[in-house]
Amino acid sequence: MATVISFSIFKGGTGKTTSAVNTAACLAELGKRVLLVDLDQQASSTRYVNIDPDQVNPSFYHVFLKQTPASIVKKHTTFGFDILPSSSLMAAIEESLEPGDEILLRDILKPLQDEYDYILVDSPPGKAGLAFNAIVAADLLLIPASAERMAIDGVSDLINHVQAIIWHKFRTELGKQEIRILFTMYKAGTNHSPGIVQATRKIYGGNVLDILIPETIEFPRSFDHKMPLIHLAPHHAGSDAYRSVANWIVNHA
Numbered sequence: 001m002a003t004v005i006s007f008s009i010f011k012g013g014t015g016k017t018t019s020a021v022n023t024a025a026c027l028a029e030l031g032k033r034v035l036l037v038d039l040d041q042q043a044s045s046t047r048y049v050n051i052d053p054d055q056v057n058p059s060f061y062h063v064f065l066k067q068t069p070a071s072i073v074k075k076h077t078t079f080g081f082d083i084l085p086s087s088s089l090m091a092a093i094e095e096s097l098e099p100g101d102e103i104l105l106r107d108i109l110k111p112l113q114d115e116y117d118y119i120l121v122d123s124p125p126g127k128a129g130l131a132f133n134a135i136v137a138a139d140l141l142l143i144p145a146s147a148e149r150m151a152i153d154g155v156s157d158l159i160n161h162v163q164a165i166i167w168h169k170f171r172t173e174l175g176k177q178e179i180r181i182l183f184t185m186y187k188a189g190t191n192h193s194p195g196i197v198q199a200t201r202k203i204y205g206g207n208v209l210d211i212l213i214p215e216t217i218e219f220p221r222s223f224d225h226k227m228p229l230i231h232l233a234p235h236h237a238g239s240d241a242y243r244s245v246a247n248w249i250v251n252h253a
Contacts, residue, residue, distance in 0.1 A: 002035070002116040003253050004109060006138035010161075011154035012125035015144040015184035017044040018219050019245070020122035022238075025228035026246035028080030032117040035074065038086035039105070039134055040124040041094065046085040049077045050226035053087040061089035063108055070108050079228055082116075090130065097129030102166075105133035106173065118249065127161065135162060136170055140178050140253050145200070146185040147193035147212070152200050155181055159204075178253075179207055182245065186212040211244045 007016045007023075017040070024036040038045035038060070043053035053059075056075075062068040063084070074082050097104075109119055123134030135141060143158060145151040159179060167174050181204060187193040193212075201208045216238050222229040230239040 002109075002113040002119045003140065003249075004113075004119045004121065004138050005140045005142055005249065005253065006121040006123055006134040007142050007144055008121075008123045008131065008134050008138070009143050009145060009154055009158050010125055010127050010131065011150070011157075014146045014151075014154065015213065015219075016125075017048060017122050018223075019142070019144045019182060019184060019213070019242070020120050021045050021048045022219075022222075022228045022230065022242040023245050023249070024081045024120050025079045025230050026239075026242045027118055027120075027249065029230060029243070030246055030250060032250070033115065034081035035112060035116045035119045036081055036083045037105075037109070037119060037121045038083060039090070039121055039130050040086055041088055041090035042124070043086040043088070043090075044223075045122040046083065046087070048223050048226065048228075049079060049083055051075060051077075051083065051085050053085060056085045056087055059087045059089055060084055061087060061093060064090075064093045064104060070112055074112075079231060094124075094128055094130050097133075101129060102132040102136045102170070103173070105130075106137040109137055118253075132166065135166055136173065138177060140180065143179065143181045144184045144213075145181055147183045147187065147196045148185065149192075149196065151183075151196055152203070155200065155204070181208045182211065182213065183208070184213040185215040187215050188212075209245075209248065211241060211248065213241045213245075214238055
């Protein structure tokens with residue numbers, strides 16, 4: 001059975017898509033069978049791997065409507081992993097979700113779990129239905145937190161919501177769910193980023209990964225080139241950082 005890992009935080013702009021795509025590529029590099037699920041109506045992960053979301057038909061939208069199985073919609077990328085691509089139609093799914101629908105993604109992924117070692121979910125920002133679906137589907141919540149002043153608030157907001165509301169509501173399904181914090185956009189040459197990481201470790205201890213993803217222009221470049229960084233610049237420090245994330249997942253998740 002695949003381990004489902006959701007890259008989740010309610011705050012936008014913290015590196016969810018960058019982390020999901022680059023971790024998927026690094027796990028594939030290790031020979032793992034990987035499915036990346038793009039749950040965001042912005043379809044950033046889909047674009048990142050050079051798939052035009054406007055050309056995807058049927059799409060993830062039709063999967064949520066139970067018109068098409070996910071196995072028909074998924075596509076193979078040139079980077080060694082598969083993707084369930086998103087599109088702007090996911091906005092209509094978001095609008096249609098009702099209380100109790102948080103379990104839909106978990107049910108959608110069940111028939112695919114024997115095909116993969118890892119299923120990674122790039123979740124949308126905000127406290128809304130699709131974001132909650134990503135949380136409920138996950139065995140591991142990996143929280144990409146930018147190493148900046150607002151990071152601890154964003155992390156606390158997610159963790160408090162998950163523990164106080166979602167775990168209580170879905171205690172049977174999520175009894176073994178784990179949470180880890182991954183710092184992104186880390187500026188090693190400053191006092192600020194190390195201070196933020198240190199302060200977060202005082203609160204969350206071992207739930208903060210030792211891996212630090214550096215802030216670098218190479219990640220936006222890799223998005224512009226429509227390829228994960230390990231394929232664009234395999235020896236870059238950012239590539240090595242996500243390789244460390246992949247190795248941690250293989251050894252611990």
